[in-house]
Amino acid sequence: VRRLLPVLADQLTRQLPSLRGGRKDSDRILMMEVSEETTYVPHHRKKIAFLLSAMRHFAAELRADGWQVDYVTLDDPQNTGSFSGEVKRACDRLEPEEVHVTFPGEWRVLQAMRAWEVEAGCPVVIIEDDRFLCSRAEFADWAEGRKQLRMEYFYRDMRRRTGLLMEGDEPAGGRWNFDAENRKAADPDLFMPRPSRFEPDAVTRDVLDMVADRFPGGFGDLEPFWFAVTRDQAETAFEAFLDKALPSFGDYQDAMLQGQPFLYHAVVSPYLNAGLLDPLEMCRKAEAAYRSGHAPLNAVEGFIRQIIGWREYVRGIYWLKMPEYRERNALGANRNLPDFYWSGETDMACVAAAVRQTRREAYAHHIQRLMVTGNFALLAGVDPHQVHEWYLAVYADAFEWVELPNTLGMSQFADGGLLGSKPYAAGGNYIHRQSDYCTGCAYSVKRKTGEGACPFTPLYWHFLDRHRERLKGNMRLSQIYRTWDRMDAATREAYLETAQAYLDRIDAGRRV
Ligand code: FAD
Ligand code: SF4
Numbered sequence: 001v002r003r004l005l006p007v008l009a010d011q012l013t014r015q016l017p018s019l020r021g022g023r024k025d026s027d028r029i030l031m032m033e034v035s036e037e038t039t040y041v042p043h044h045r046k047k048i049a050f051l052l053s054a055m056r057h058f059a060a061e062l063r064a065d066g067w068q069v070d071y072v073t074l075d076d077p078q079n080t081g082s083f084s085g086e087v088k089r090a091c092d093r094l095e096p097e098e099v100h101v102t103f104p105g106e107w108r109v110l111q112a113m114r115a116w117e118v119e120a121g122c123p124v125v126i127i128e129d130d131r132f133l134c135s136r137a138e139f140a141d142w143a144e145g146r147k148q149l150r151m152e153y154f155y156r157d158m159r160r161r162t163g164l165l166m167e168g169d170e171p172a173g174g175r176w177n178f179d180a181e182n183r184k185a186a187d188p189d190l191f192m193p194r195p196s197r198f199e200p201d202a203v204t205r206d207v208l209d210m211v212a213d214r215f216p217g218g219f220g221d222l223e224p225f226w227f228a229v230t231r232d233q234a235e236t237a238f239e240a241f242l243d244k245a246l247p248s249f250g251d252y253q254d255a256m257l258q259g260q261p262f263l264y265h266a267v268v269s270p271y272l273n274a275g276l277l278d279p280l281e282m283c284r285k286a287e288a289a290y291r292s293g294h295a296p297l298n299a300v301e302g303f304i305r306q307i308i309g310w311r312e313y314v315r316g317i318y319w320l321k322m323p324e325y326r327e328r329n330a331l332g333a334n335r336n337l338p339d340f341y342w343s344g345e346t347d348m349a350c351v352a353a354a355v356r357q358t359r360r361e362a363y364a365h366h367i368q369r370l371m372v373t374g375n376f377a378l379l380a381g382v383d384p385h386q387v388h389e390w391y392l393a394v395y396a397d398a399f400e401w402v403e404l405p406n407t408l409g410m411s412q413f414a415d416g417g418l419l420g421s422k423p424y425a426a427g428g429n430y431i432h433r434q435s436d437y438c439t440g441c442a443y444s445v446k447r448k449t450g451e452g453a454c455p456f457t458p459l460y461w462h463f464l465d466r467h468r469e470r471l472k473g474n475m476r477l478s479q480i481y482r483t484w485d486r487m488d489a490a491t492r493e494a495y496l497e498t499a500q501a502y503l504d505r506i507d508a509g510r511r512v
Contacts, residue, residue, distance in 0.1 A: 002026040004096040004122070006087060009037070009051040010105050010399055012058040012275040013231070014065070017127045018102040024066045030090050031059050033074040035081040040108075041393040044220035046227070046362040047270075049211045050396050053204040053229040054274055060203070061230070070094075075210060084112050084119055091120040098122065103129040105273075106400040107322040132315055133158060133280060133308055139316030149317070149418060152177065155309030164283050164304055165290070165297075172290070177305065178250065178298035185434055186255035186263060193244035195267040196237040197226035204229055219342060219394065221360050227270060227396065234271035238282060241266045242289050250299035254367050256350070256435035261357045265365045266303070269397035279307050314405035317419055328408060329384050330416035331467055337386040338506050341373065346512055348455060349441035350431050351376055362396035369395075370424050371431065374411030378425055379459035380506060381466075384414035422476040425463055428454035449494035455502045455512060461492070462499030 005018050005027055019029070033055065038048050052074065059071045072079050072086055080086055087099065099122050104110050110126075117124040128135060134142075134154075142157065143149055156176050159165060165172040200208060204225065212222055228234040245264040252264050271277045283304045290300035318325065340346040344355035354368040364373070369391070377387045384407070391407045392398045409419030428445040432438045438445040438454070447453040464471065464484060471477050484492065505512050 001028045001094040001096040002098075004028055004030055004087070004090055004094060004099045006030045006032070006083070006090075006099065006101045007058075008083075008102075008104060008109070009055055010274050011102055011129075012054055013131070013278070014062070015131070015278070016102050016275070017130055018100045021100065021127070022067075024068070027068075028090075028094055028096065029059075029062060029067050029069040030072075030086065031055055031069060032072045032079075032083060032086040034072075034079065034083055034086060035074065036083070038074065038215075041389050042219055044358075044362040044394050044396065045211050045215050045218045045222045046220050046225060047394075047396040047398070048215065048218075049204070049207050049222060049225060050227045050229065050270055050362070051274065052211070053200075053207040053227075054276065056203050056207065057230045073210075074214065082112075083109065084116060087116050088120040091122045096122060099124045100127060101125070102127050105129075105402075107318075107326075108400070131275065131278070132312060133162060134312045134316060136316070136319045139312075140320055143316070143320055148421075150421065151309055151313045151419075154313050154316070155305055158308040158312060159304075162280065162283070162308060164287055164308065165301060173297045173301070176301075178301050181298040182250045182253045182302050183434075184251045184255060186252045186257045186260070188257060188260075188436060190248075190252075192260055192263065193240075195262050196228070196233075196240045198228050198233050198237075200225050219359065220362055228276065231276045234268070234276035237271065238266065238268050238277060238285070241268065242285055242295075246286060246289055246299055246303065247295040248299065250296065250302040253302055254434055256353075256365075256367055256372070256431070256437065258349075258353060258436055258440060261361055261363065261365070263365060267363060270362075272307075273397050273399050273402065279311065283307055311402065314409075314419070315401050317405045317409065318401045321415075321418070325408065325415065326385075326388075326404060328414045328416070330414050331381070331384075331412075331470065333378075333381040333383055333412070333414070335380055335382045335503070335506065337377070337382050337390055338380070338512070339509070340512070341377075341390055347442035348376075348512065349443075350435065350437040353437060358394050362394065364395070367434065369406075370411055371426060371434070374407070375424060375426055376456065376459075378412050378423060379456065379463045380503060381463070382412075384408050384412040387412055417474075422474055423463075423471070425460055427457035427460035429457070431456060449491075449498045453498055455499075458495045458499035459502060461495040462503075465492075465496060 005022050007029055033052055059069045062069050103126055113126055208222055228237050248264040286300050286303050289295040290297055344352050346352050350372045354364050354372045358364050388404055388407045392403050405419055409415040413423035432445045443454045444452050445454045448457050472481060502512055
């Protein structure tokens, strides 16, 4: 064997740089289902099943294409349980001249890869992952010398570089960003498209049985399992999104509705992150939907911004700042993550809906992640590392490069404002405005203090009050601090007491 080509679970594309440079006659692909990866956080069982099934389908596709693939299943008795152990075993068995592997999505795995050369006794070449539109080096260049990193400016550069939604040097429609039009509350009477569902085939069934067997008490429902597990299926799902949901994607991007876990979101992040879809191709198709008049600009611009803006930006931050980024805790938050993040057992209807849906689908849309579960953890002062591990575990799309900056930076402000300019903190009124959760809630969003008050509102003021020293200089919060200061002392006291009572209940493990 000339080269050994390990392919990881989030590298499932024939366009992978290490495969593009490979030769079918003399190279050997290695794919590994290893227990270290399935257990280092308690992953949702649907996430494990999705990735293993997508890997097995991809291996079959590669073989049909003429590649030789060594595939190690999770239940193989010889399986050592780690990438490093499996690469060493394959090197001993096949004696390749070199190992060629594509750059991983996680700092921890990169460290392991760097040790392979010594451990496996074979030269290892780590090839840059060009599935991203902005390389790590380009991001570092962009960030160099800037006092503040802001996604919006990065995004404009990416628009210019890709030419997406550009009219010459100008943005289509004369503006870069149409977010101001994207804050409609959803109406339960709207027609709601459903993401495409795929019946599990025999390969997926085998995986589901194995996961059920090996992770009996694991978090999350395994069935119904309807995720796409091949590139063809993922493309079908994305085409259906373009056709049915994209036109309304912008309008209802920030909306939440009871019983509607997906609204007009694409529900493609697991596919995109695993390598089943290509980001630039997706954006070109979305742009074509605008150019043909099928979808309005506010929708298409919003969608493209998430992918060439946010997605690339958080990856840039991750590689620029790891490993110290992971340890940050700018607000000194140290409360344990409440149990209801796992059980959904809470009287807060919005949180219960987000957690229960997460258990069922391994999916929640962005506003649920940011403004419900993320917001609550931020207001309650939960240790950001525990919050990070929760998000990494429970979502099918969670890989550390994308999850960590979103959680630690955007949602928990634990990076002190590197990623976002202000904390995404909000009281109950925000959730009430954007959703219909409050109508069915045991708490009253109208009640601000005392028994039965929506916990978000007093906790919001408690958060601002306790972090005043740190946040008072933030221009975007000055109006809010003025509102707080104008309240009479008794009102302020009532807010703080109510919030403290909720925090005490959480600490005592009592139901909130
Ligand atoms: P849509 O709303 O339809 O958006 C389209 C695509 O844009 C997504 O598929 C995704 O690829 C991309 N996108 C949108 N927002 C972001 C963002 N902030 N960062 C990166 N890409 C984005 N996304 C992940 O892919 N993996 C994660 O582990 C993850 N963890 C998150 C944790 C927190 C606390 C928060 C606030 C957000 C997180 N996100 C994560 C971002 C975002 O919530 C998801 O990408 C989105 O909900 C996926 O659903 P969708 O495909 O329906 O997205
Ligand atoms: Fe959530 Fe408060 Fe509304 Fe209940 S009242 S659903 S806790 S925002």
